[in-house]
Amino acid sequence: MTAIPVSSVPSSPGSLRANWRIFWNGGRLSYTALFNWAQPSIYIPTLLGAPTFQILFFAALGSYATGMDPAFFAIGNAVQVCSMAGIYGMTMAVANERWFGTLPVLMASPANRAALFGGRFIPFIVNGFLVSAYGFLLCWIFLGVRFDAATLGVMVLAMIVTAFSCSAIGAVQGGISLRLRDGLFGANLLVFLFLLFCGVNIPLAALPPWMQAVSQVLPFTHGLAAVRAAIDGATLSEVGGLIATEFLIGLVYAVAAFFLFRWLERSAYRNATLDAR
């Protein structure tokens, strides 16, 4: 059995040190305790196996249907697979508090809510980035995708920011899931919609205008465009705007998720529905 070392040094509630502990240790605990897929027997088939075949499927379908280079579809899906970690992971990290019966204890604690909530992002951003990196390794080995060493750092930055924005919309979904019977319905739906709207498989220019408009406010669209450009050799100054836009979109979703969480908390207190299912 593996235990997570948690500092036993007492610190006054509300202090920076206490908030840091809630942010860091709480985040790690939430990943280990609430993310159902963290164990290898689920992680490997779900977060490594499924993305492998997703990339191969869309590379084959895309090149067959359009005659375009399979690399276009492989890159899009290699970035999109981070949603498996970001969306499902954050949904579980928030919604499982209720399903596992720990939500009342959490809500009764005086812990800083921003630290409590923010700490949950870190493991899923790292996880999402790693799943995408694995996807790109597959693209490199099997699908002939090649990277420009000079702009590899830009690509990595765009991937991390995309994993963040994806986790942020996952946190919104997690908040909504606190009130739903089946929290993963919305998470599944989001993952599929990214495949359709965000330029993952269909070039944005080929989408109807209303779908292009929707894609502009979704995670992935700008981050993926930045990754594609970086692979083609674009520098940070050239794709910085895209990365910044992706970050801003993520930030808006993160803030929205935080206020949604607070609103649901207050509403649950008022209506005595904290643990209602």
Add this chain to the structure above:
Amino acid sequence: MGSIATFRANVHQVVRVWTFTLGIYMKSEFFVLTAGVQPVIFATIAFLLFQVGGEAAGPQTLLFAALGTGMMGVWSTTLFGGGGAIAWQRWESTLELLVAAPRRYDLTLLGQTLATTTFGFYSMIATLAWGWLLFGMPIDANFPLILPLALLVAVIGLGIMGMLLATTFVLYRHANALSNLLEYPVWIATGMLVPLALLPGWLGPISWVLLPTWAVEAIRGAAIGSEPPWLAIGMCMVLTLVYYVIARRVLVYVIDKARRDATLNLA
């Protein structure tokens, strides 16, 4: 009880479980998503991709894509519903009751997995309606009298395959993880959207023993083929029989072992 009476009782049992399970699926958000929403999203991706491809996006291509994405939905529903059938009974603590009941458990499971596949065929209706409404796809069949037969053998065959999945997945503690893993590989290996001729040759023998390959071939053959798909229909029937024999043997082994070891309800 005479053999005819036994047969009637068995059919009655399968039909009752089938209708009961269909009722459950209609209230399940997950299965509504898998059979209704997901195939429509994949169909839209396929239609748009073929439109990007330009000349290839004729009416026949759209019908090819609609039938393919519809079958993808059928497979997903079968995979998650069949693969998780026994596991869910364990979680809901109904497995002991069902196994201990005087009725045959394999028929209960058959009714359940047939319901899964039947519900999955909503995907086909959804993608065809979507293509017709939004992309102007004509709904026509070259062999309209063979199409119902192709659909029937596909439903029964995939239902039996669901039973095979249920009995084998239960050996793995996390059946859902296996379902997550096997969705895309079967879409690839059975030529749902990309013709098998364009994929590596070593996939051929794998695709031949997978029933969805022949099921989608039978339905496509009846809808847009130039010749009646008798071979595909025949292969569906043969594989259905083979799958049933394997599933029943595995089920007897698993249940007997679980009873002996007193682990029936231990996931």
